[in-house]
Amino acid sequence: MEKATVSKLKNNLSAYLRKVRAGHAVVIYDRDVPIARLERIESSGRGADRLTLLRAQGVTRPPLRLLSAEKLRAALSNPVRRSARVLEALQLDRAEDR
Numbered sequence: 055m056e057k058a059t060v061s062k063l064k065n066n067l068s069a070y071l072r073k074v075r076a077g078h079a080v081v082i083y084d085r086d087v088p089i090a091r092l093e094r095i096e097s098s099g100r101g102a103d104r105l106t107l108l109r110a111q112g113v114t115r116p117p118l119r120l121l122s123a124e125k126l127r128a129a130l131s132n133p134v135r136r137s138a139r140v141l142e143a144l145q146l147d148r149a150e151d152r
Contacts, residue, residue, distance in 0.1 A: 077110025
């Protein structure tokens with residue numbers, strides 16, 4: 055998240071608006087006190103726009119390599135086994151705390 059003083063924002067408004075359009079937020083400070091946050095307005099709510107915003111914020115990143123539909127189906131075919139291991143680990147952790 056970018057920080058800007060009121061005077062810096064006034065002098066460079068176009069540059070800050072470009073950053074906001076790209077998905078970055080700007081916190082505006084007045085005498086070292088945060089007073090506002092400038093953020094992009096999501097107008098359409100489409101998934102691609104949301105993903106672009108999340109990538110710009112550093113929340114997500116593009117895949118390192120593409121995953122074929124067959125490999126994706128294989129990875130998702132047995133979620134019960136994976137969640138069962140998580141459940142067992144949670145139960146073991148809780149048992150140790152007792």
